[in-house]
Amino acid sequence: MIYETIDFNDKKILVSVINGNQILIDQNQYQKLLVSSLDILKENHMLDNIRELRIYDPNFFKVVYISLHTSSQCNMACTYCFKKMRDKTQMNIVVAKRFVDDIIKLHPNAEKYIVDPTGSGEPLLDLDLICDIGDYCKQKSDEIRKEVLPMLVTNGTLLTSDAVDRLRKAGILFGVSIDGIKKAHDSSRIYYNGLGTHRTILKNIKNIKDRTLLGAAVTLTDSNKDLVQTMKYLNKYFPAISVKPVRSLNGNGGICEDNIKEIKEQYSKLCSFLVKKTLGGDLSYISALLNGDDYLGKFILRIILNQKIQTRCDAGLGRYSLAADRKIYTCPAAIDIKELEIGSLETGIDIQKQQGVWKVLSDRSKCDQCIAKFVCGGECMITSYYAHGKIDEMDSVMCDLKRHLFKLAIKFKYIISSQNECIYRAIMNGCIEKMNRFSEDKELKEALDNPLNHYSFTELKKIKDTSKENFMKLKSVSTTK
Numbered sequence: 001m002i003y004e005t006i007d008f009n010d011k012k013i014l015v016s017v018i019n020g021n022q023i024l025i026d027q028n029q030y031q032k033l034l035v036s037s038l039d040i041l042k043e044n045h046m047l048d049n050i051r052e053l054r055i056y057d058p059n060f061f062k063v064v065y066i067s068l069h070t071s072s073q074c075n076m077a078c079t080y081c082f083k084k085m086r087d088k089t090q091m092n093i094v095v096a097k098r099f100v101d102d103i104i105k106l107h108p109n110a111e112k113y114i115v116d117p118t119g120s121g122e123p124l125l126d127l128d129l130i131c132d133i134g135d136y137c138k139q140k141s142d143e144i145r146k147e148v149l150p151m152l153v154t155n156g157t158l159l160t161s162d163a164v165d166r167l168r169k170a171g172i173l174f175g176v177s178i179d180g181i182k183k184a185h186d187s188s189r190i191y192y193n194g195l196g197t198h199r200t201i202l203k204n205i206k207n208i209k210d211r212t213l214l215g216a217a218v219t220l221t222d223s224n225k226d227l228v229q230t231m232k233y234l235n236k237y238f239p240a241i242s243v244k245p246v247r248s249l250n251g252n253g254g255i256c257e258d259n260i261k262e263i264k265e266q267y268s269k270l271c272s273f274l275v276k277k278t279l280g281g282d283l284s285y286i287s288a289l290l291n292g293d294d295y296l297g298k299f300i301l302r303i304i305l306n307q308k309i310q311t312r313c314d315a316g317l318g319r320y321s322l323a324a325d326r327k328i329y330t331c332p333a334a335i336d337i338k339e340l341e342i343g344s345l346e347t348g349i350d351i352q353k354q355q356g357v358w359k360v361l362s363d364r365s366k367c368d369q370c371i372a373k374f375v376c377g378g379e380c381m382i383t384s385y386y387a388h389g390k391i392d393e394m395d396s397v398m399c400d401l402k403r404h405l406f407k408l409a410i411k412f413k414y415i416i417s418s419q420n421e422c423i424y425r426a427i428m429n430g431c432i433e434k435m436n437r438f439s440e441d442k443e444l445k446e447a448l449d450n451p452l453n454h455y456s457f458t459e460l461k462k463i464k465d466t467s468k469e470n471f472m473k474l475k476s477v478s479t480t481k
């Protein structure tokens, strides 16, 4: 099959199976296509092959993620948590610094480095270590004159005003795990004594005065399926929202054959809600999803920017995770999965193992006939491992969901672009701005490279973040002197 069709009012959207491109055609054009010519497909680049990278190239990854498994200790016992066994091994700052240095050396041409000390527990249990890591990131940014940005996700129970001040002073960006309204959240996110955590978390969130950079990380399970309700609720507090569906395993209440139909319906309702709000002039909901690392939001962004991805993720290729026992894994969720262990702090990255991961992530022959191939990118190795005991299996339930989200993202694009070009352009600009956040800040680099500049990277960035006007003044003075 060369293309699939999606009904769109009295027209049809054709989606190329070869490269994921789309066109909107009327019934006459469609009939012509059925009986004779493929010209319309050729003219609209629906038959072009996508050039894919065959050999792993570390320079391909412009943003490199360095994850530090600082601890697996946690003060909560979420029902869907993969981590059932916790040990007391803690990482120290010397080890953390060495790993940051090693990975930066491994990817000297990256434009930006993100350091994530979340681990598989609650990072704020050792706030001193987390702040030391934040301080080291600043030091490293000044040394290499590129951004080394610390970012973490906390369960929010320990996010007191003092903790917020310390995190901000150390330059650490943070998001909070919260699953929506109290009832939905407290059914899974509980303390060890079984009590819900929602009240404490919400109190802490409300106490944060400046929430402009605050993100919500939502785990979607059977208990919080009402996505519109979740969005309405969280949009009051968070400018960025990321919803991630969790696959059902051993009765953890995730997505499975029994609830996939309903989950898809909930996503359809969410999409209609987003369309209604967006066309009504309220762009806060769509921005929240685009700003976060949301599943549907990511698909919408890629469809709008016509972005094609070659691998599902950068695990083990541009993303590395150091465990407390000094072993290196492909990503934080891979800790303790032997197949995804790719080295150690002492021996560095095992190139052969890394090549093995590249092969799994880049060989997507199983996705060949899927229209979502270049937007979805393939199955998560962790989902595959926990569902099938292998890192390279497809998961039919998750594929069903992702193809549904892919089609919803396409419909969202065509509805908005056909009904309000101005709003569509604003969303497109938002998507470009989001992408720019994941590449080098050219303006900052220009100012930094100016021979008259006396500021360090972190000083200049602070000036730019707090007052664009002052930054521009400073930039123009140094360039005209």
Ligand code: SF4
Binding pocket: 366, 367, 370, 371, 372, 373, 374, 376, 377, 378, 379, 394, 398, 399, 400, 402, 403
């Ligand atoms: S993982 Fe599934 S949904 Fe994603 S591209 Fe492959 S077949 Fe399609």
Ligand code: SF4
Binding pocket: 312, 313, 314, 315, 319, 330, 331, 332, 333, 334, 380, 381, 382, 383
């Ligand atoms: S393997 Fe899965 S969990 Fe790990 S980075 Fe890739 S998508 Fe994320």
